[in-house]
Amino acid sequence: FDVQSTSAATSIDAAAGNDTFNISSDAPTNAGNLDTITATLTITGGDDDDSLILSDAGGATANANVVITDSSVTGLAGPADDVDVLIDTIEAVQVVGNASDESFSLQPSSGSTRFDLSGGDGDDLFDIRPMAGIQARIDGGPHSTADELAVEGQTGLPIDDGTKVTVDGTSEIQYVGIETVTLTCATCAVFPLIAPLTSLGGIAVDAAMSSPDDSSDTTDDPDWMESLADAHHHQEPLAVKKLRRSIAI
Structure with a gap:
């Protein structure tokens, strides 16, 4: 036709x-x-x-x-x-x-x-x-x-x-x-991001990495960051992995 x-x-x-x-x-x-x-x-x-x-x-x-x-x-x-x-x-x-x-x-x-x-x-x-x-x-x-x-x-x-x-x-x-x-x-779960954002060495990071027992900003403390990474030795969060690669902790 x-x-x-x-x-x-x-x-x-x-x-x-x-x-x-x-x-x-x-x-x-x-x-x-x-x-x-x-x-x-x-x-x-x-x-x-x-x-x-x-x-x-x-x-x-x-x-x-x-x-x-x-x-x-x-x-x-x-x-x-x-x-x-x-x-x-x-x-x-x-x-x-x-x-x-x-x-x-x-x-x-x-x-x-x-x-x-x-x-x-x-x-x-x-x-x-x-x-x-x-x-x-x-x-x-x-x-x-x-x-x-x-x-x-x-x-x-x-x-x-x-x-x-x-x-x-x-x-x-x-x-x-x-x-x-x-x-x-359209149907996939979104990776959760928790506001507000703070910074570490000029890099924006998720506020979820702050100490749960202290409302003060601890993200500039390298000892705290090492402790966080050690605590998640086997199941390190994706956000921390990316952060550690970025700042070479």
Whole structure:
């Protein structure tokens, strides 16, 4: 199915079979833009393995807030990026941006759909929030120097091996053409920090290292620091380990 434009709300239901939907002003070449999609487009793949390609490769303006989920792509189609593309029972979704600086947010709720996002030549941000089982491929483009992939693990800590980010052993985000990778975790416990902070040799340290029996500042006392370290010979706190390395106690 090739869709080059819509002037009224349009729905396509492919029913059974392996189907491909090409959406672009020059579909199926898919080097055009999505400005000609001026009314809501609903794509239903039906049974079997169905693919959707949304290409704004030839677009002249930046897509500043593209949001991709299992059921919709918003912020990409229409002259003002305000026309929704709704999707149902689609197993593979490919989104192609243009040469401008763009922002893509992938927020799938299940692992039933594969995603492929291409940013083109601009400096692009890809914000990925993978749930369990998500499979995605991110291409920052060939000529940019500041493409960023930000992965916020929803089910565990993201791990980057230089070509892909995995989360909880079930989600995998492969990437190319990315200059910066940022990893965060939405569900991981935060290492506790206890305020207020004080200083030792100009280094900010956690106030938890103060003497529990004395409210005065003891962090400048090297004998006290040695006692603290000796007391935790087998289970030295991470903050103390970092501090001892920094000041060579």
